[in-house]
Amino acid sequence: MEISKVTFRQHTQNTQPASMLKSNNNFAQVLADYQPAISNKDQVTPSNAETYVMNTNQGKQNIVLDDYLTPGPQSSSVNINDIPLLLPTAHNIDTLSKYTQEQFKDLLSQYNISTPPKTIEFDTEGQLVLPADYPYTAQLKHALSENPNVENALRTTAALASHYAGIMEGQPFRDEMSTARSQADRDRIVEKYSYLFDDDRPAKQIILTFLGDGNLLLTEKKQTA
Template sequence: MQPASLWSAAVSAISSRTAAPRTESAAAASIAASANLADRSSISQSARDLLAAETTAAASPVSSSVVFDTNQGAVTLDIDAYFQPPAGGFTELPPLMMPSASNIKALTDHVSARMPDFLARNGIPEAPASVSYDRYGELQLPADYPYAQEFKAALADDPALARSMQTAAALSSVHVEMQKSIPFHEEYSAASSAADAAKVVAKYAWLFADNRPSASITLNFSADGKLTVSADGEAISWPAA
């Protein structure tokens, strides 16, 4: 590594100067000592610069800008910045993400990319097999996940990742429920008479029931953090971005 070679060179230089003949003049000794100090200062600064660069790189989260479907049309958003509100609050409301397949795919890809570093930084050996949210939006982890406390605490310190996960689940839920209504709309639009339309409404009456249960959405993680989404236990496939 570069720092090691620089320090080796410094040690060699110091040794050679230390072994210089004692007949050396006071001026020459002073010059040698000054050069030695300059070398050490330069090396020390180089080491500090290298350490700072490595620390910055390690601390920088995976971040990506993606075009999202929003209530303001197609908008390019940086996901981490979007889910990390500024300290002073928003001066205006940000675009609202729509429950489109491409938006959910972008969020799941982002969480998959961020999770390995998140686990490593927080000393968590593996991701939970699944994550879900109750009716109040509270995180639910498997009862046998041994790092539940550490995982929840780490997420509390990383609100951008926590919100990315929760939004992926929320948009997936809305998307799945919307897909259920597509056959109704197609058949209703194709009805050629009021009687046919009434039959379609009766056929899909369950869609309009107040107590109709929505699909159970689960975020599934591989041990290394790759995210997939399932609805009522069945994997959901999203089109390529």
């Protein structure tokens, strides 16, 4: 699995997004909005299930992604504080991208879909968006409807990568502020990166791009004027 156009550099700050990013007013809720609502106590995990070490808001945890990404009925309301939410870190994105790639390839094979779409993205409502000229739209949507865990994997990968790209856009600002020696230095740095504070600045959006063999690339969507 290759990652194109988006450089994922691991920083100690990766698990704590910058407060200046406008999408992070309530970071736990932001994460919960695009991650499946599961309750660990309701999950019965087979002893041979494959687990992945993931960075979560509750520290590093062994997560069974097959279970984590499979939606299920909830007998009661779920407190997001009880759910290990995947954080937008380089490790998580790399792990989840590889997992998603294999799941998607298996889905295409299972439903005899010979060609993957060139891209997959999700709109502001979290709905799947495929290229208008993709010839297997109906078949793929049917396959995903019968395998919601695969669509959740795609959605979560795109969302985590988009948040990470936004966080890393502000990394130079944080690096320079950490070494500022005076208020004049801090004022100069704030002015230099003032565009980061613009409420109208479009959020970073990562789309899933697929090669002919189904290999997954993460690419940044170009913003239209």
